[in-house]
Each structure stands twice: as structure tokens, then as C-alpha cells.
Amino acid sequence: MPPVAAELTGSWLRRMALASGLPAQDLVRGILNGSQTVQITGTPKTALEAYLNAPARSALARFTRVPQSRLYELLPQLGPTHPRLSDDGGPQAAWFTPAHAWVTACPQCTARAWSRRQPVLLYPGSVGHICRRHRRWLLANAHGPASVPLGILPEVMAAHRRHVALVRGVAGAAGAVAVAAAMVWSWLAQQWWIGDKLWSRRAAALASLTGCPAVSVAAHALIAYPETISVAALLSNPQWQQRLRQSASDDGLRAAKAMALEDIGRWIGRPWLVDWLTADARTRRPGAEERDPLQWWLGQLTGPNPSPGDLWCVPDSLARPVHYGDRLTFLTDLRVREVIDGAKAACLTGGWEPVPHRPSPAGPHHSSR
Known part of the structure; x- marks a missing residue:
């Protein structure tokens, strides 16, 4: 065996x-x-x-x-x-x-190895969280099959194709995804998902597929996955990076940030993003920019002699929270205990996450996917 x-x-x-x-x-x-x-x-x-x-x-x-x-x-x-x-x-x-994060393997793909009493558990690596053949987002359940059918969410499948291409074609793609996840999370955490039609529709779809309330599924990585991958592709584009460096050099970092937000807004289908964030910034507490992942990334990009690795090592204080319950605290005014039980029962609180980039530990047999 x-x-x-x-x-x-x-x-x-x-x-x-x-x-x-x-x-x-x-x-x-x-x-x-x-x-x-x-x-x-x-x-x-x-x-x-x-x-x-x-x-x-x-x-x-x-x-x-x-x-x-x-x-x-x-x-x-x-x-x-x-x-x-x-x-x-x-x-x-x-x-x-x-x-590391793990998922339950697709039972159709591992039929010869599968047992109802002992499912196959896998490390998904960078892109193994979706079974492209059977169109499912794989969840983490040590006792049986667990996945989300993606037939009604074609944009998630399309994002996964872009994600695979990004990992194959760009060095440091996992780090770019982590930084993009931090940026998108910073908008999601302002409860933007409630008024955003695309995110609300995905949350409603995931809720119906899992039997959970929409608020319970809002913290899952699937909700903002298409936008996260789109932003990661843009962040890792050398030509776009050079445009931002030139803008910062000519007109300052604030102008470069405005350009970045305009481009990101168009790229993810939210052309109003820059106006929304500008208006929101006027009501935020002083020092909020210091906690802005995009502001941090632009500082890394336009700093003196930046190294490629510096762009993707997002600080823990700016990263998308790893734990599901920690994310829920930003997304609802309800007590986390009241909404997380349903997510746990549906196996939504584990599995693949766009985790922050960290250097791989040295070792003669260490490998990553």
C-alpha cells in the first residue's frame, strides 16, 4: 500500500x-x-x-x-x-x-486508497486545495470526505487556474498570494463584504452548500479567493512594479498608492475601490496607514535597494489572521461562539490558507509543494 x-x-x-x-x-x-x-x-x-x-x-x-x-x-x-x-x-x-495546513483528499481521485474508516489526508501545498477534475474545494475532515462543490462558483475555478499559472511562472508566488490576501483582508475586515455584491453572493452560496449562516462562512478563504489571486498576479508583475516605482519617484508615495488602488480596483472589478477607501480613510483613526498592507508593500517596493524577498515577507501585524475565529471577530458584531460552531461542523475552520511567507527550514530532505 x-x-x-x-x-x-x-x-x-x-x-x-x-x-x-x-x-x-x-x-x-x-x-x-x-x-x-x-x-x-x-x-x-x-x-x-x-x-x-x-x-x-x-x-x-x-x-x-x-x-x-x-x-x-x-x-x-x-x-x-x-x-x-x-x-x-x-x-x-x-x-x-x-x-502545515492539510485537507481531506478528493475521494474520486484517490478511490483505490480511500476507506470510509480512514480517509486520505493531504498537504495541499500552494494550489492543492481545489480538485480541478471534480471541481471541488477540499476541506479538512479527519473522519470522512469534506469539500465544497464549485459548479455554481465558476469564478473560483477560474481563479484557481490563474493561481496554478502564477505558481508555475513566478518565483515567490506564495509570498505574493500572502501579501495580496493581507490587502484584500484589510478591506474585508471593514465589513465591506456585507455590501459587496460578489462577496455577498459567494457567502450566500457557501452558506447554502454547507448549511451554515452567511456570517459563519464569511471568514473562509473561498469568499475572497478570486480577488486575492488577481491582486497577487498584479503585485508580481514587474512592469507594474516599475510603473509604481516611477510614480513614487516623480510624484511621491501617495500618488503611487492612488495609482495602485485605481489599477487594483479595475483589475478586480471594483472601479470604485479608490474612492471608497479614500472616503473611509477620512474616518479612520490616526496611524491607520501604518497598518495598511498596501502602504507597507509600496514602502518595500520603493525603498532603497529592495530585494525580491522583502516584498513578500508581510509582518504578522499586517497579515490576514490565520485562525478562523480571529477573523470572525472582525466580520460580525455577534459573539464568535455564536457563529463559529456551524463553521466547525461544516469543516470550514481548517484547510488551506493563504499563509504569510516564511523562509523554509533547512534540511536535507525538506521539500515544499
Whole structure:
């Protein structure tokens, strides 16, 4: 039983255990058992992902008869060794919370590996959150299939095609998406989504597909996904960046920002964006510009000797909040507890997110998708 590409190591071990008729912990202990004492931290009931040290990875390869090099290709978190484990001594394993977002695989695409008792769990990487073949946004549910059909949301599928092209054609595309997400979030957080026809329609569609109130789904990444990808494509365009640099040099940063907003507004189908934000800025507290992701990005772009990496490392204080509940606090006047339960039941609070760019940890076997 080989692993599925990008599968959680813990997911694969659970599937092998189910096929063998064993508890997952007993399977792991059996794989690692030898002349040396086996050390296992945690249990499959307490966390989803399994981490192995170097001796344990070697034992896994021997047991499954799959070369380690192939396992590293298929299992993104198999190596390097987790910081809480050591390669000294005998084999070690640990069950920890996954370090990255994960989703439940499309059951049609993984039919041979699928089981009702143990679904295939995957790391979506940059663009694996949508199954293009079956037109579904994949959600995170460790107990069964979970996804959103996108037949009534063709703009989301179109955005995913642009997203894939962006990742393939632009270095640092994930960082550009993170910065774009921060910008779009800064507008969404002003409860713009309530009056915006496109966002309101998507929220209503997602609510009807999941059985949740619209306010419960408003914090999901799907709502602003098309605009986020459009803005990311614009931000990563070298010709557009040069136009902004020239505008800032000739007329100052304020003029460059006005130009950027006009272009973004046209690009995402909101030509009124610059007027709306200008009017809104008059009522905001002093210092609001310092918390504006677009203002920050323009400062990076037009600063002295900017490096490409500087454009995409959005500060945590400006980034789109990672946790679903944190985002909900900006989008509703209701208590979060009153609206988040429905989102949790519909598996909307986990899964893929346009997370801020962070340097990849060094390691001989680290890989990212």
C-alpha cells in the first residue's frame, strides 16, 4: 500500500494499520521494534501527524520496501527530523499536530486508497486545495470526505487556474498570494463584504452548500479567493512594479498608492475601490496607514535597494489572521461562539490558507509543494 502524493505520514500509517487489522500505534511499534528500545511520544488519538527520526525512517523504508528517496518525495513531512526528536540512539516516533495546513483528499481521485474508516489526508501545498477534475474545494475532515462543490462558483475555478499559472511562472508566488490576501483582508475586515455584491453572493452560496449562516462562512478563504489571486498576479508583475516605482519617484508615495488602488480596483472589478477607501480613510483613526498592507508593500517596493524577498515577507501585524475565529471577530458584531460552531461542523475552520511567507527550514530532505 504505497502513500498518496503529499499525504500526511500519519494518514498513511493509519491506512496501513487499517489494512493490517491493527491499531496504528501497534503498527508503528512493530515497524520500529528491533534490538533497540523504541520510543514513541503521543498517540494517534491525540494528533494526526506522525514524525520519525532517521533510524525510524530507515525502518519504515525496510518494512514497506519503498526506497527512502521515494518516501521523501511522497510524504512532505517525513524528513528532516522534527526538532523535538533526536537521531541519536534508537528509533523514535511522535504524534504531533501537523505543522502545515492539510485537507481531506478528493475521494474520486484517490478511490483505490480511500476507506470510509480512514480517509486520505493531504498537504495541499500552494494550489492543492481545489480538485480541478471534480471541481471541488477540499476541506479538512479527519473522519470522512469534506469539500465544497464549485459548479455554481465558476469564478473560483477560474481563479484557481490563474493561481496554478502564477505558481508555475513566478518565483515567490506564495509570498505574493500572502501579501495580496493581507490587502484584500484589510478591506474585508471593514465589513465591506456585507455590501459587496460578489462577496455577498459567494457567502450566500457557501452558506447554502454547507448549511451554515452567511456570517459563519464569511471568514473562509473561498469568499475572497478570486480577488486575492488577481491582486497577487498584479503585485508580481514587474512592469507594474516599475510603473509604481516611477510614480513614487516623480510624484511621491501617495500618488503611487492612488495609482495602485485605481489599477487594483479595475483589475478586480471594483472601479470604485479608490474612492471608497479614500472616503473611509477620512474616518479612520490616526496611524491607520501604518497598518495598511498596501502602504507597507509600496514602502518595500520603493525603498532603497529592495530585494525580491522583502516584498513578500508581510509582518504578522499586517497579515490576514490565520485562525478562523480571529477573523470572525472582525466580520460580525455577534459573539464568535455564536457563529463559529456551524463553521466547525461544516469543516470550514481548517484547510488551506493563504499563509504569510516564511523562509523554509533547512534540511536535507525538506521539500515544499
